[in-house]
Amino acid sequence: MKETLAAFKKDRFIRNIGWMGASELVIRVFRLFTTVILARFLSAEDYGLAAIVLTTYEFIRVFTRNGIADKIVQADASEVEELCRTAYGLNWVIAGVLFTAQCLASLAIAGFYGNSNLILPICLIAITYLIYPLAMVQTALIRRENRLNILALISSVQVSTDNVLTAIFALAGWGMWAIIFPKFLVAPIWIILTFKHHSWRMTQSVTFAKWRQITSFATRILGVELLTIFRENIDYLLIGRFVGLQALGVYYFAFNAGLGMSLSVINAIRVSLFSDLCNLNSQPVLFAQRYLQSLRKIAFMIVPLVVLQSSLAPFYIPLVFGQKWVERGAVPILMLICCSALSRPFADAASLMFRAFGQPQIELRWNVIFTVCLATGIWVGTQWGILGAAIAVMATHLVLQPIYTVWATWKTLPKVLQEAKG
16 A cells, blocks of 8 residues: 555656546536536526526637647747747737627627627626636646646636535526626636746736747647537537437437546546656657556556446446436447547547647647548437447547557657657
C-alpha cells in the first residue's frame, strides 16, 4: 500500500488525473443534488426556456476553445511572454465579437420562438465573455506549469457554487433564472482564484506581434473543436429525424448514463497528458518514453472502468434509474455506447502528440475523416433503429481510432527519435 501511494505521488501524470478526476466527482455530486431540486421546483416551460438560452450559449462558447491557450502551453520558453501579451489582446477581441454575436442572436432566437423573454437572459449570460479574458492567460500558464491541482480546485469551487446557487434560486421560486443567473455570478470566482494562484499580469502594452503564429496554430484547434461539437450532436439529429423523438429519448438517456463517467476520466486524461507532453517536446527521447508509458497507463485505467460499467449495466440501470428504461431497451444501447469509450483516450493521446509538436493540421485532417465516417455510419445504422445507430457508434470508434493511434505512433515516434540521434 505504501509503495502504491509513493508511486502515485511520484507519477505526475497519474497525480494530475487524480486531481482532475476528484474535481469531476465533486462537481457530479453537487450537480445530482441540484438536478433533484430543479425537477421538483421548475416547470416544463422554465426548463424549455433555459434549454434554449444554454444551447445558444454553448454553441457560441465553443469559439472560446480556440487553441490560443494551447499555443501558450506548447510554445518554447523564449516566446512565452510575447505570446502571452498577444494572446491577452486576441482574447479581448474575440470576447467582444462573441458578446456582440450572442446579443444579436438573441433577437433572432426570440423572433424564431415568438418569445421576447429570451432576449435578456441570452444577453446577460453573454457578459461572461467580457469577464473571462482577464484570467485566460494565467489559466494557460498554470496548465503550462503542470499545476493541474490548481485548475481542479478552481473548477470544483466555481461549478459547485453554480449548482448551489441554482438550487437556492430554484427553492426561492426564480424559475428559469435559477439556472441562468448563477452562470453570470460565478464567473468572477474563476478570476479571483486564478489571480491568487498565478502572478502573471498584463503590465506592458498589448502587442499583436505574434498574432500570425498564434492564429495559424489556434484556427486548426478551433476546427477540431467545431468538428467535435458536430460529432457530439449528429447522432441525436439523425435519430430524431429518421427514428423518432421517443427513440431519441431512450438513446439520449443511454448515451449520458453510459458515457458520463468514462468521459469525465477521458477529459481528465486529455488535460493532464497535453501538459505532460508539452513539457517534454524539446526532449525527444523522454517524450517518446512518456508517450508510450501514457498509453499503457490509459489502458490500465480505461479498460477496467469501461468493462465494469458495461457489464454491470443490466443490474444498476433498473436499480438506479428505474425499470422503465429496461423495458424501453436502453440497456443494450448503453452497453454498446459505453464500449465506444475504449478507444477514445488512445486516439486523443495520438492527437495531442501532434498538437504538442505544433502540428495540429494533422489532428484536424483526422477529425474531418473520422467525423464523415461516423456521420455516415450513424445514418446507415438508423435504418435499423437506435440499436443500429449504437452499433455504428461503437464500430466506428473501435475500428478507426485504433488504426489512427497506431498510424500516428509509427509515423511520429521513429522520426522524432531519428532526428534526436542526427
